[in-house]
Amino acid sequence: MSTTQIFLENFLQALAVGIMVGGIYGLMCLGLSFIFGIMRVINFAQGDFMMLGMYAAYYLVTGFGVLAFLGVYIGPFVGAVLAGPILFVFGFYLHKFLVSRVTGIRVVSAEAEGHYAQLILTLGIALILQNGALLIFKSSPVSIRTPLSIKAWELGPFMSDGMPVLFNQSRSIACILAVLVACGLFVFMRRARLGKSLRAAADNPEAAIYMGIDVDRAHRIAFGIGTAITAIAGGLVASTISFQPYVGIEFVVIMYAGVVLGGLGSTVGAFMGGMVIGLVQQMSTLILPHQLQNTAIFAVFILIMMFRPQGLFGRTSERA
Amino acid sequence: MGGDRKRTRRTLTIIAGLAVIYLAMLYSVETNYYKTMLTLVLIWATMGVSWNVLSGYSGMISFGHASFFGLGAYTVTILFIDFGVTPWIGIPAATVVGVLAALLIGFPTFRLRGHYFALAMLAYPLALLYIFEWAGYQEENLPKRDDAKLFFAQFDDLRIYGIMALVMLVAGLLISLRIEQSRFGLSLLAIKQNESAAEAAGINTWLWKMRAIVVSGAIGSTVGGLYAIVLLVVTPLTVFGVLTSALALVVVLFGGVGTLWGPLIGAAILIPLSETLRAEYGAILPGIDGVAYGAAIIFVILAAPDGIFWNVRDWLIKRGWYTRPGSEGLKMSEAGANVAGAEKVQPLPSMRKAEPAPTGGATMLEINSVSKQFGGLRALDNVTLSATEGSILGVIGPNGAGKTTLFNVLNGFMPPDGGEIRFQGESVLGLKPHKVCARGIGRTFQVVRAFPRMTILENVMVGAFVGSKDDVEASALARDALVRVGLADLAGALASGLTNEQFRLMELARAIAPRPKMVMLDETLAGLGAIEIERLLDVVRQLRDTGMTIVIIEHTMQAMVRLADQFAVLDHGAVIATGTPDEVVKDPAVIEAYLGKKWMERAAG
């Protein structure tokens, strides 16, 4: 096998993993875009929502064994999806009691002061969640065990005496589920009255009030949805990696990179942005050492913010 | 700045006093645990000072100060372990590294604003974390060098570290103090309050931000270097981690943003608290200190968003138990000129452009065929007008006519799509706003907040920097401007609680402080009552009589009719009439623009 062939194989494999990872990142970014894109709240705790989703799924499946009756094949996935509603309630009330005090119509019109307070508040929430989780769940890494995580579907081989491209089953199913959830969300936002009212509230909060839409409640719901979606992404990831309470911070910048790349205010863009980031991350392992895969993302992030802050799908430039 | 000497002396005394108290505490504790804790308090206080310099004063919130801290720590560590260089050299080296890092980070990142800036700053330390982990610096233990303790800055008596930290903190505080009292600090505050207005007032915002981050980075990395030799263990997570950046932020936020004392108060309260929590409960409740920090942040941001210091101070002032030194009114400081002397202040170099003939009538401002399009909207359509020296030009028009866009283009905030703009015969196209201001054009803004905790004089001084070599001159200019608008006896009063009228006058003073040849007034009369308008108009007329050219945007016709020498009426971005007020008001096109076509038809028919 020549070096180009080896490279090609590695390339295809990285591409495959990139797609699988990208699907989950896409979902994760979608969740963030509800919060960041709609309400312009920078939420440091977003990564920790994901972490909570991981733990929620873990405890549903393994810890308390609530879903044990579903077996090891279906259980983890159901657990991941169920993490959604649980975290929705959490996010909804978090917004109601804390976040809404530093956001909302009144504060949004008060220039940058509002942003500053949001940033800090969510940082505080993040610290509490991370360390609270450390306290409750302890620091030893856990994971949801599923036999699917060691099985893989094969595609190819495309070349004689080459290797087939491997699609890890657990990851693939997780990716498919992520896409399904995302699609479900899109349909909800496009068709359902509530979904449309959320979009309207995001588009023009003042006009939404004139329509009789309770914008505060809309924000709360949007926050809850954002939390839930990110938590589901976490739940889906829970069977593919081992995690501990500080895992969230790694994902924060990845999520923001994805949302900014996709363009603020565009939910489709956020999902696409997440996919692209996933691809960038995996493809970067072709040239960079494995541990630096996230630095590639940071570099991309900073470059986007400097040269195309409206992202690929975004409309307004938020620069000056 | 009047009572400044007094204030400085008081501040220095307090610092000295606190240092003495600290030393007393340091020498009265027995265990190494407490000695190290006391050292850590100062280290984090210094980090807070570092954060304050960049983010507290200028409002550019940084979530990535761990970058500087970690780079400093690793500089000392690597130099020590890999090259055997003593920390006595390593720590200054760390300072240099901090400066370089600040330049590298500031350069691209300052192009971003608001939350983008904060996010980018977050990314840097995380990236560094990964890089250092990859490079193999998982955990670096500084070896004990019993053979050359002093040379390698290793002390059995842990209190020495405390003293080193004290030295660093005091140095940091002195730097902060110097900044606060000079135009550096005021410029940063102006940027925080309204960056555009600061630019238009002649402040080179980019330059000041770079200076701030360089100073901030230098302090941060220096103290990071100290941290390395105090703890003797450096891992990427502890020095580049989020908790580090968060701590730098939290101590200031909790203690008080934008003030010397904030980091001290915050560190003094939070560090012992969390360390104690960790020591007592850390085993059964790991992460309890993180929870404490998080709770502290949330509490502070909801209850006392600017930090405890300000709330306490405001409360004390309200109770009358504390007065701000120097707030007794217009007292001239030893080095400043007096009122009569202010009149004799020489024309300043930056204002000494080619003076037009004193007969007046020379064209100060020429706008030729300026156009500006935003997407499909023609905001300015071939606008041509001019203003003569020593006259008042009123630019009026219905809502959305393009008046503010015109001002923004004049100021340099956005380039026109076409046309030219000449000031005193020279083109000002393409100049950045602070350069436009330096040419002699001042501007007021519609929505500007004052610095509520500073005096009116200090608020006005911000505008005077561009026309003055040093702060003394700026102060004199500011006083003079206050005299000219009639606010002289309020110079030493705090700027909070001003009436609308006083607010406008102060804003006007700020714009005219650098003795511009022309000043642009943006809806200065909005929302004022009839009597207040009269007074303001008087001030504006007097300014005109001193030879200043004034361009004023308004949509309240009534007042303008009596004020302006010339009118230019805009509608839908185009000039539909120019001339004296009498002519313009009778012009059919103008009436149509304001009252509607049908009104004209009816009036005719």
Added chain:
Amino acid sequence: MLQVDALNVAYGGIKALNGASLEVQEGEFVAIVGPNGAGKTTLFKTISGTVPALSGSVTFEGQDLLAVKPARRAHLGIAHVPEGRQVFSRLSVLENLEMGSYSDTSGGSWSSKLDRIYALFPVLAERQTQLAGTLSGGEQQMLAIGRGLASSPRLLLLDEPSMGLAPTVADQIFERIEEIHREDKVTVLLVEQRVAEALESCDRGYVLETGRVVMEGTHDTLMANDAVKAAYLGL
């Protein structure tokens, strides 16, 4: 139907309304004119609740409106067509109209209401699926008005519908507004800067200046009045 009494409102650091008082009877077409900065838009915002009042009262059909949460006011039968259109630019035309009907409590078939709106503004039917942000100014204004009608309101508040529009387009809009008033029996409160257009079709009018009502009268008395001109041009 609508009663505003001694309303005092501060907005943007300025006293925007200084004891303004006016009233609208059911079935009337009332116009409010006045120069820029007179407080017209602030008045509407206070009625709709996006700006709080310092003192004074607003009563709608006997109910204290200021005590009602802003988002609930639309459900009482008040439709506000805001200054500058404020359409939901990332929603389609149809979705904008659907959002208009969010507060519709009148029952009745949505499709027949939609038909009525399309009959008034055929161009909206053509552009049903287009994103509202891509429409021209005039079309957006029609959409905003259609959106206001979608809730079958009893009171329609129109804030400067002619702003930024070419005169001919503005004329069309005014014709439609008249038609709505006549045919659909909607009570109309119109705020306009362009005096003649506003006073054309109104039953009664008010002149607002620096936050208070300086003149009031019927259609005829106002049209003839030089004082109106003075209020605008400072003569």
